[in-house]
Amino acid sequence: MKQDHTQLPFTTRVLKEQSDPSDLLPASYHFYEQVISGRRRRRVADPSQNVAAFLDTELSLQQLESIDKHLWLAGAKRPPTQLHLQVAIGRNIVLADRIDLHLLWSGDGKLFVKPLSRFLLSPDFWQTHLTCHDYCSCSDRVGSVLSMESQPAMESRYPLPPPNTTCKERLRKVARGFLYTYACLISTESDFSIAIEKRLLPRETDDSPIKWAQWQRLVREIIAQHGSSKVHPRFVRAELRLSRINVIHRTKQFLFSEAYFGGWNNYSSFFRDNLAWIAAITAYLVLILTAMQVGLATERLQANTAFQQASYAFTLLAILGPVCMVSLVALRALIELIKDLRVIFRQEKKHVNTSTA
Structure with missing residues (x-):
């Protein structure tokens, strides 16, 4: 339902009116x-x-x-x-x-x-x-008038909004x-x-x-x-x-897009924040592998094929996972460095052109 677009949210004057x-x-x-x-x-x-x-x-x-x-x-x-x-x-x-x-x-x-x-x-x-103007598209009046009168009749009877007026x-x-x-x-x-x-x-x-x-x-x-x-x-x-x-x-x-607000202001904070969660994940994987080692030492699980396969998979994950994650962080840092250098070179070139003009 459209609202009354001319009604002010308040009329109280809490500040003195400015001359300008x-x-x-x-x-x-x-x-x-x-x-x-x-x-x-x-x-x-x-x-x-x-x-x-x-x-x-x-x-x-x-x-x-x-x-x-x-x-x-x-x-x-x-x-x-x-x-x-x-x-x-x-x-x-x-x-x-x-x-x-x-x-x-x-x-x-x-x-x-x-x-x-x-x-x-x-x-x-x-x-x-x-x-807005009295007959802006956001007004309740527009719908009611159009339902009863043709467009030419409405235009002749009601004032039109000023030119280039936007809602x-x-x-x-x-x-x-x-x-x-x-x-x-x-x-x-x-x-x-x-x-x-x-x-x-x-x-x-x-x-x-x-x-x-x-x-x-x-x-x-x-x-x-x-x-x-x-x-x-x-x-x-x-x-x-x-x-x-x-x-x-x-x-x-996008995965490599900038944060909404409060992104990293320097590379040290970037690596600190990203390597912190990688270290936490790696520590959790180490805990799992340690538990699996204990399990493999028992006679009951030594002959368990499913447990052997799971241990093999987690071993590969513990080796390759941190390497891949660190590589992604390094790639992100490289992308940011290239973007920063492009901006610096562009600004430097613009400054040189302005100085020689």
């Missing part, structure tokens, strides 16, 4: 563009020059959308846990200003949280940039879901104090924090307007386990 709407936006934003080689190149731009392009980057969940059918392996469908409980169970709140990292947690106790953007607390910004339903669902996570994270004054201390909430121009009473009114409005069909599917789930997201991402893409 561009003051709601960050100073700059980073985005990636595809280059001829197939790799991505990072760029920096002014968000006020193209707000639509900025929002496409700021509210992008493209990487998670590619594995959305498997997110059940990484997190349950439930509201996010309050901040004070996150701290109580030993999680360290780490600021990560990327919405695709919001509420991902790692095995070392980190919980990545995206600070709440200033522009998402402005009803005027929502009205201008996150609501904002996807961005709106991401923004609504993101707001809802904050309504869940900051439930009590204890949560509010943690959020203020961690700088998770935007501040006034004089650096004074949002008032608790204003936050109460805002959260109650957000909860009253909330519905699972109004938010992006990612925000139906609470915290997601980063290690499982990395496994799903690598399995879904």
